[in-house]
Amino acid sequence: MYVDGEVITEHVSEIIKKHSNPTDYIEETRAFLYDMLDPTPDRGDMLYRYEHSIRVAENGKMLAKAEGLPKEPLVMACLLHDVGYRESDRFGGFSIHHLVSADIAKAYLDAIGYDEKYRDEMVIGISRHNATDNIPEDMSVFQMSIRDCDDLDRFDIIRISMALGSCIHEKTNVEIIESCQKAIDLANWYKTLKRGTKTADELFKALCDKRISLLQEIIDQANKGFNY
Numbered sequence: 001m002y003v004d005g006e007v008i009t010e011h012v013s014e015i016i017k018k019h020s021n022p023t024d025y026i027e028e029t030r031a032f033l034y035d036m037l038d039p040t041p042d043r044g045d046m047l048y049r050y051e052h053s054i055r056v057a058e059n060g061k062m063l064a065k066a067e068g069l070p071k072e073p074l075v076m077a078c079l080l081h082d083v084g085y086r087e088s089d090r091f092g093g094f095s096i097h098h099l100v101s102a103d104i105a106k107a108y109l110d111a112i113g114y115d116e117k118y119r120d121e122m123v124i125g126i127s128r129h130n131a132t133d134n135i136p137e138d139m140s141v142f143q144m145s146i147r148d149c150d151d152l153d154r155f156d157i158i159r160i161s162m163a164l165g166s167c168i169h170e171k172t173n174v175e176i177i178e179s180c181q182k183a184i185d186l187a188n189w190y191k192t193l194k195r196g197t198k199t200a201d202e203l204f205k206a207l208c209d210k211r212i213s214l215l216q217e218i219i220d221q222a223n224k225g226f227n228y
């Protein structure tokens with residue numbers, strides 16, 4: 001277990017049990033994720049998390065095809081990478097969600113009797129999915145691909161729009177320029193991070209470049225505000 005504490009509560013066990021006889025591993029994992037995140041009306045953030053996870057899984061499909069990685073385990077690991085988001089509230093919140101997710105994923109994969117050859121790689125990859133410049137030396141291409149699929153969604157147009165919005169909302173020109181420059185610096189730093197595959201590296205860098213060029217356009221517009 002990665003987390004010191006009771007991650008697999010009775011509530012979690014019940015959900016695992018409900019999904020422990022899959023006929024289709026990917027579809028059951030999607031349904032399991034939905035039940036674990038439990039996006040009730042008061043938790044719109046969990047619906048966002050669920051939809052994000054579906055998009056990450058789509059990235060997994062694409063990357064598996066492009067790079068010859070095992071598709072089903074990669075897609076399942078992508079679906080499960082944030083599975084502990086809601087449960088991590090009990091352990092201080094978001095900052096530990098990768099570890100809570102790894103523990104829940106392990107219990108689920110054990111319960112469905114998933115191929116051991118992949119299970120450990122999936123669980124370790126989930127536990128490391130928010131690694132940035134601190135990539136463990138023994139992190140495999142498969143493990144890195146889970147994190148790369150997550151990052152590809154985190155830097156795609158939906159998240160670009162969210163980042164742009166928070167850089168400009170009700171800000172003065174000076175503040176806009178400052179926050180956009182900070183976001184550009186961050187995107188440039190992200191571009192330097194090691195990726196598991198050439199496909200992920202190229203796609204990720206292209207998304208960073210798109211983000212940087214839009215941020216630069218905003219800076220250029222804000223600069224016009226000093227001409228009078």
Ligand SMILES: [Fe+2]
Binds near residue numbers: 097098150
């Ligand atoms: Fe995450």
Ligand SMILES: [Fe+2]
Binds near residue numbers: 052056082150
């Ligand atoms: Fe994520």
